[in-house]
Amino acid sequence: xxxxxxxxxxxxxxxxxxxxxxxxxxxxxxxxxxxxxxxxxxxxxxxxxxxxxxxxxxxxxxxxxxxxxxxxxxxxxxxxxxxxxxxxxxxxxxxxxxxxxxxxxxxxxxxxxxxxxxxxxxxxxxxxxxxxxxxxxxxxxxxxxxxxxxxxxxxxxxxxxxxxxxxxxxxxxxxxxxxxxxxxxxxxxxxxxxxxxxxxxxxxxxxxxxxxxxxxxxxxxxxxxxxxxxx
Amino acid sequence: xxxxxxxxxxxxxxxxxxxxxxxxxxxxxxxxxxxxxxxxxxxxxxxxxxxxxxxxxxxxxxxxxxxxxxxxxxxxxxxxxxxxxxxxxxxxxxxxxxxxxxxxxxxxxxxxxxxxxxxxxxxxxxxxxxxxxxxxxxxxxxxxxxxxxxxxxxxxxxxxxxxxxxxxxxxxxxxxxxxxxxxxxxxxxxxxxxxxxxxxxxxxxxxxxxxxxxxxxxxxxxxxxxxxxxx
Numbered sequence: 001x002x003x004x005x006x007x008x009x010x011x012x013x014x015x016x017x018x019x020x021x022x023x024x025x026x027x028x029x030x031x032x033x034x035x036x037x038x039x040x041x042x043x044x045x046x047x048x049x050x051x052x053x054x055x056x057x058x059x060x061x062x063x064x065x066x067x068x069x070x071x072x073x074x075x076x077x078x079x080x081x082x083x084x085x086x087x088x089x090x091x092x093x094x095x096x097x098x099x100x101x102x103x104x105x106x107x108x109x110x111x112x113x114x115x116x117x118x119x120x121x122x123x124x125x126x127x128x129x130x131x132x133x134x135x136x137x138x139x140x141x142x143x144x145x146x147x148x149x150x151x152x153x154x155x156x157x158x159x160x161x162x163x164x165x166x167x168x169x170x171x172x173x174x175x176x177x178x179x180x181x182x183x184x185x186x187x188x189x190x191x192x193x194x195x196x197x198x199x200x201x202x203x204x205x206x207x208x209x210x211x212x213x214x215x216x217x218x219x220x221x222x223x224x225x226x227x228x229x230x231x
Numbered sequence: 232x233x234x235x236x237x238x239x240x241x242x243x244x245x246x247x248x249x250x251x252x253x254x255x256x257x258x259x260x261x262x263x264x265x266x267x268x269x270x271x272x273x274x275x276x277x278x279x280x281x282x283x284x285x286x287x288x289x290x291x292x293x294x295x296x297x298x299x300x301x302x303x304x305x306x307x308x309x310x311x312x313x314x315x316x317x318x319x320x321x322x323x324x325x326x327x328x329x330x331x332x333x334x335x336x337x338x339x340x341x342x343x344x345x346x347x348x349x350x351x352x353x354x355x356x357x358x359x360x361x362x363x364x365x366x367x368x369x370x371x372x373x374x375x376x377x378x379x380x381x382x383x384x385x386x387x388x389x390x391x392x393x394x395x396x397x398x399x400x401x402x403x404x405x406x407x408x409x410x411x412x413x414x415x416x417x418x419x420x421x422x423x424x425x426x427x428x429x430x431x432x433x434x435x436x437x438x439x440x441x442x443x444x445x446x447x448x449x450x451x452x453x454x455x456x457x458x459x460x461x462x
Contacts, residue, residue, distance in 0.1 A: 081383065085329070088321045097383055098316070102375035106413065110382045144333035151341045152312065152328055154385035182337065 001111070002061050002078045004157075004186060007033035008203060009226050012065075012190065012212035015051045016042035023219050028058035030223050031230035036080065036210065038065025040126040048073045065116075069100040076112075083155070084118045085145045087131035116157040117149030122191060125163035139171060143178045150183035160206070162191025164213065166198060172205030194218065199225035232342070233292050233309045235388075235417060238264035239434060240457050243296075243421065243443035246282045247273035254450050259289035261454050262461035267311065267441065269296025271357040279304045296347075300331040307343075314386070315349045316376045318362035347388040348380030353422060356394035370402060374409045381414035391437070393422025395444065397429060403436035425449065430456035 011032050013019065016039050019027075028035065037051055048064065048071045055062050056075075064076040072079070087093050101108065119142055120133035128135055137145075142160070149155040158179065160172060172189055179185050189206035193199050194214040202209045214222040242263050244250065247270050250258075259266065266286055268279060279295065279302045286293050287306075295307040303310070318324050332339065350373055351364035359366055368376075373391070380386040389410065391403060403420055410416050420437035424430050425445040433440045445453040 083383075085325055090319045090321045090324065093321065093324045094316055094379065098372070098375045098379050101378045101383075102371050105371075108378075108382070113382070115383045140333050140336075141329070144329045147332045147339075148325065148329050151339070151344070152314075152332075152346045 002034070002063065004034070004078075004208070007208045009199070009230065010034045010036055010063075010208055010210050011215060011222070012036045012038055012210050013051060013055075013215065014039035014212065015044070015047035015071075017216050019051075019216070021054070023215070024054055025058070026219060026223060027215060028055060028060055031226045032060065032211075033208070033230070034061040034063060036063045036065050037076075038067060038080070040067060040130060043068045043071045045071045045073060047071075052076065066100070069096070069103055072100070072104075079113045080116045080157070081113060082118050082159070083115050083153075084120055084127070084131045084133060085149060086119055086133045086135070086137065088134050089130075089132040092131040114157060115153070115155050116159050116188070117145070117153065117155045118159045118161050119145045120161045120163070121167060122162045122165045124165070125161070127161065127163055139174050139178075142175050146175065146179040146183065146185060150179070150185050156184075156186060157188060158185045159188040159190060159210075162189075164192060166192035167202070167205075169201050169205060172202060174205075176205040193225055195221050196224040199227075203227070233265070233294065235265070235309075235439070238439045240430070240461065241265045241267055241439055241441050242446060242453070243267045243269055243441050244282060244286075244446065245270035245443065246275070246278035246302075248447050250282075250447070252285070254446070255285055256289075257450060257454060258446060259286060259291055261457045263291065263442075263457050264439070264461070265292040265294060267294045267296050268307075269298060269311070271298060271361060274299045274302045276302045276304060278302070283307065297331070300327070300334055303331070303335075310344045311347045311388070312344060313349050313390070314346050314384075315351055315358070315362045315364060316380060317350055317364045317366070317368065319365050320361075320363040323362040345388060346384070346386050347390050347419070348376070348384065348386045349390045349392050350376045351392045351394070352398060353393045353396045355396070356392070356422075358392060358394055370405050370409075373406050377406065377410040377414065377416060381410070381416045387415075387417060388419060389416045390419040390421060390441075393420075395423060397423035398433070398436075400432050400436060403433060407436040424456055426452050427455040430458075434458070
């Protein structure tokens with residue numbers, strides 16, 4: 001099991017992007033609460049198992065964000081299964097989940113699996129393109145997706161996914177305030193965080209901020225996004 | 232709250248179909264465990280509230296199957312919200328739920344609402360046509376939808392919907408046996424039950440059988456579908 005309720009910062013590593021041993025060590029010893037392995041394109045079993053093996057030298061929890069049933073590697077501490085709530089491509093709403101369950105049958109350790117309700121908000125992102133997400137959403141729309149996640153589907157997590165761009169802080173905070181008031185959702189924010197100030201700002205609109213791309217662009221800045229108390 | 236775990240038989244009344252006071256009395260005093268109000272086309276607020284008012288003279292629980300956000304009438308004992316798991320029309324997977332939640336906001340009494348995972352299996356039915364359900368499913372496919380309902384979405388109910396036709400008993404029973412073994416789902420069977428033998432047979436493949444159309448075609452036969460111990 002994972003203690004995700006205490007996570008305020010996680011790094012997301014993309015198995016499709018190369019990372020040096022030194023950079024990986026810096027990430028894993030940065031004080032971050034966990035590492036999530038995930039990405040949209042080019043995710044293979046080999047790339048995932050290789051990255052997992054390298055991260056396993058360190059003590060921190062490692063979660064696989066399952067994006068492709070051919071790349072589900074055993075041995076993670078937990079598995080996040082994305083459900084893109086605002087997808088409009090029916091092949092990417094419930095279909096991949098049914099297919100994966102059919103393929104793996106009774107072998108799935110359900111206690112290690114959590115479904116994460118995604119609301120994808122950057123129309124230019126790979127995930128939006130793939131799932132044909134309806135990203136032109138008002139505050140009421142996003143809050144309604146959060147309520148759907150919490151009250152109808154009993155999902156534990158809700159993920160505002162701005163992948164590649166930074167969301168408007170006041171909007172993200174308004175979603176957070178509304179949903180924390182009336183649900184037990186744990187809220188993730190992900191997208192575009194590339195320095196410490198942005199991480200601090202977005203943490204006002206999320207329980208956990210997810211930091212990804214900047215790892216590959218500016219490692220020093222990436223490490224600065226870990227809250228000071230944790231380092 | 233409703234004690235649906237004890238229900239083995241319910242009648243489903245379609246607000247779009249006229250029913251005499253005598254017939255309604257016979258249905259409500261038949262010994263059935265509950266009445267569900269629901270249908271696919273022609274459901275309006277006026278028709279639902281009229282039918283609810285007439286059923287409220289009797290003591291049995293009355294549940295609204297919500298098919299249309301303009302026809303959500305307060306005052307039911309419970310609300311079943313269908314989620315058609317094998318729909319391929321994205322307008323009918325999660326979209327109507329998000330829209331209704333957006334429209335009603337914080338007014339929804341969530342403790343009175345349950346989401347029912349539907350697997351629609353008759354390609355010629357109105358619900359299949361509307362939702363463009365993928366009905367050509369193997370046993371493994373249907374079981375996978377049940378596992379998706381139970382383990383990923385934490386739904387309490389799974390509904391095999393043959394609407395208008397009778398399912399193959401051995402298939403329905405196989406789904407039931409598999410899902411009862413490994414989930415806490417309460418299983419509904421609905422579709423084509425028009426006499427006592429069929430009701431008894433399908434009860435081997437369901438916790439609750441739902442009897443609908445025959446009410447309007449042959450009331451005497453419909454009443455015979457209520458298990459003898461209940462009458």
